[in-house]
Amino acid sequence: MHIIQQLLFILCSGIAVFFFAKKVAEIRRNINLGRDEDITDNPSARWKNMILLALGQKKMFKRPVPAFLHLAVYAGFIIINLEILEIFLDGILGKHRLFAPMLGNLYPFLIGFFEVLAVLVLTSCVIFLIRRNILKLRRLNMPELNGWPKSDANIILSTEIILMGLFLTMNTIDLVLQSRGVEHYTQTASFWITGNFTWLYSNLSTATLIGIERTCWWLHILGIFLFLNYLPFSKHLHIILAFPNAYYGKLIPQGEIKNMPDIQNEVLYMMEPDKAPPATDAQPEHHRFGAKDIQDLSWKNLLDAYSCTECGRCTAVCPANMTGKKLSPRKIMMDTRDRMEEVGKNIQEHKTFQDDGKSLLNDYITTEELRACTTCQACVEACPVSIDPLSIITQLRRNLVMEDSNAPQEWNMMFGNIENNMAPWKFSPDDRDKWVEELAG
Amino acid sequence: MQVRSMAEYAASGETPEVLFWVGCAGSFDQRAQKVTKAFATILDKVGIKFAILGKEEMCTGDPARRAGNEFLFQMMAYNNIHTLNGYGIKKVVTICPHCFNIFKNEYPALGGNYEVMHHTTFLQQLINDGRVRIKEGGAFKGKKITYHDSCYLGRGNNIYDAPREVLQALDIELVEMKRCRSNGMCCGAGGAQMFKEEEAGTTRVNFERANQAMETGASIVAVNCPFCTTMLTDGIKNKEKEDSVSVMDIAEMVAASLA
Known part of the structure; x- marks a missing residue:
């Protein structure tokens, strides 16, 4: 019997790890569809950001209530994973509570601690569900979340509640079985939480209890394997990618826009033709100004999109969104991920990308959204995991203006004024210092 | 001069x-x-x-x-x-x-x-070095004044304290808006919005921000940017509050307070 369970366990682990690794490879490939960008400078500042922002959740605490709830789930998730290690080894080795004899008195203390965390996780997830579905917080009920994104959130929270429930039930019954001296159930001291609930099961027969305990054990670990494989399809992937994303986050001032050296050079060669390299017969590489599709964006923009957990802190502070404009920085990130997934599937089917007549710009993100942005960087500042929606907006705007000459009439006039009058308004450049005369007079 | x-x-x-x-x-x-x-x-x-x-x-x-x-x-x-x-x-x-x-x-x-x-x-810096001297009991002494962080000074370049220190030197009562410093809200002009009509929405960004400023009960909204000045002034006019609330650049306030 035990050997079958062991083999079955090893098989399940193998399948879970295999499919997870396969999906991770796909995500990696999708992120690498982006433009190269060297982000290796200043590793010490980057590690610091990762520790403060991802590990330390620094920016989450701008909103204390969700921050504490999230911290409970996050700490619970990480620390309870230590217990998963024991469960995993038990499964492979056909043991039960492998660590109990080794850790002695520390063992019930640890399990007790995990149980407290499990209760905290469970409670927080229930509150999160209430906030989403009953209190209907504005940030969590915006139009871009209709459909799958809302279900995704509810699936994640429900799964965590179920997993914690299984963990606690398993421990309670374990204690009952221990008290009856059932073979294989290693004797430990009572556990802090579940020790108080053994009466729930005291009327059931030993055989039934072993059946329930095994079922809980299996459902718990299978649930974890399934959840692992659900991650790459879900916004919940942030639990992994928040770390690299914080590491590769922007270190330069938020106000700074990345330079375009090719255009810089083009202007230089126009102004100083002697500096231009000699013309060659080589065909210039096809090159697009700004970004029209995900391949034109940097790989960091694409990592951003996979790291987004759709919390909407960006959209909640966006001045355009707050005043009813179509722009939502969160939607920019969701659209980028959706388009990336679409391109990924296309590549999967055809080996290489076959033009599908679609692009991130226009088919996913409209000009109206892009034109509403004030580049105020509130979204960038708000993101707890260093996502930069503004970077994508700027690159798409560059494409609109430079490739499609698509700008509102007023902007075209402003461009013309800058070019001809050296100011965005139609004033004579000769009047630029007129205020000096007024001051003198 | x-x-x-x-x-x-x-x-x-x-x-x-x-x-x-x-x-x-x-x-x-x-x-x-x-x-x-x-x-x-x-x-x-x-x-x-x-x-x-x-x-x-x-x-x-x-x-x-x-x-x-x-x-x-x-x-x-x-x-x-x-x-x-x-x-x-x-x-x-x-x-x-x-x-x-x-x-x-x-x-x-x-x-x-x-x-x-x-x-x-x-x-x-001029105030700290004693080169600019502020007169005692100037025009702004004790006045309730709020300060609007411009995006490109604040979030863009992390300068939040210098303008506030200048205001404090004028002996004012600084009242912060709910959204201030790194969480400050844009006036609506940035990103070349100044030079075009806003996209369709329920209200204008500058109306919203001007309301936030007026909610503090301040009689002056201190600013550091010519575009914020225009946007917030328009927002205040929209509520017909231009007689009781004015928008002033910090330089104007200092110039009016020189010893």
């Missing part, structure tokens, strides 16, 4: 202490010109040798770049850097946070390296 251009300095073989980059709004916009004059008056009064570029100054290219027109930005940048480097400019002060951001963060990659300061930081 006499305001001399860089060309005049160069002709006489003199070097100014600092170049005052006025910016397009400060040069042409009637409201912003008052700020320009106020700041020039302060500089003159404390005896700082400053120059302007005058007719040689051009738009930094900020609105073009943020609208997506990189070509135009690069052309403006090329010309400005050419002029500034030609004069050997080392130190720049500007009354516009957008120009400040461009000088500080975006011109260096193009060969334009200057020590640049926003006028609020400059004023704070």
Whole structure:
């Protein structure tokens, strides 16, 4: 019997790890569809950001209530994973509570601690569900979340509640079985939480209890394997990618826009033709100004999109969104991920990308959204995991203006004024210092 | 008072202490010109040798770049850097946070390296050094005043304290808006929005921000940017509160309080 369970366990682990690794490879490939960008400078500042922002959740605490709830789930998730290690080894080795004899008195203390965390996780997830579905917080009920994104959130929270429930039930019954001296159930001291609930099961027969305990054990670990494989399809992937994303986050001032050296050079060669390299017969590489599709964006923009957990802190502070404009920085990130997934599937089917007549710009993100942005960087500042929606907006705007000459009439006039009058308004450049005369007079 | 251009300095073989980059709004916009004059008056009064570029100054290219027109930005940048480097400019002060951001963060990659300061930081240093002296019991003493962080001084470049310290030096009662400092809300002008009609929405960004400012009960909204000045003034007018609430640049407030 035990050997079958062991083999079955090893098989399940193998399948879970295999499919997870396969999906991770796909995500990696999708992120690498982006433009190269060297982000290796200043590793010490980057590690610091990762520790403060991802590990330390620094920016989450701008909103204390969700921050504490999230911290409970996050700490619970990480620390309870230590217990998963024991469960995993038990499964492979056909043991039960492998660590109990080794850790002695520390063992019930640890399990007790995990149980407290499990209760905290469970409670927080229930509150999160209430906030989403009953209190209907504005940030969590915006139009871009209709459909799958809302279900995704509810699936994640429900799964965590179920997993914690299984963990606690398993421990309670374990204690009952221990008290009856059932073979294989290693004797430990009572556990802090579940020790108080053994009466729930005291009327059931030993055989039934072993059946329930095994079922809980299996459902718990299978649930974890399934959840692992659900991650790459879900916004919940942030639990992994928040770390690299914080590491590769922007270190330069938020106000700074990345330079375009090719255009810089083009202007230089126009102004100083002697500096231009000699013309060659080589065909210039096809090159697009700004970004029209995900391949034109940097790989960091694409990592951003996979790291987004759709919390909407960006959209909640966006001045355009707050005043009813179509722009939502969160939607920019969701659209980028959706388009990336679409391109990924296309590549999967055809080996290489076959033009599908679609692009991130226009088919996913409209000009109206892009034109509403004030580049105020509130979204960038708000993101707890260093996502930069503004970077994508700027690159798409560059494409609109430079490739499609698509700008509102007023902007075209402003461009013309800058070019001809050296100011965005139609004033004579000769009047630029007129205020000096007024001051003198 | 006499305001001399860089060309005049160069002709006489003199070097100014600092170049005052006025910016397009400060040069042409009637409201912003008052700020320009106020700041020039302060500089003159404390005896700082400053120059302007005058007719040689051009738009930094900020609105073009943020609208997506990189070509135009690069052309403006090329010309400005050419002029500034030609004069050997080392130190720049500007009354516009957008120009400040461009000088500080975006011109260096193009060969334009200057020590640049926003006028609020400059004023704070002048006050700290005792060069600018504020009169006791000035016009703003004890007044309830709120301060609006411009995006490109605040979030863009993490300058939150210098402007507030200048205001404190005026002995005012500073009341913060709910959204302030790194969580400050945009006035609606950035990203070249100043130069176009807003996209369709339920209200305007400047109306919303002006309401937040008025909710503090302040009689003055202190600002550091010519575009914020315009946007917030319009927002206050929309509520017909222009008689009780005014928008003032920090330079104007300092100029009115000089000892």
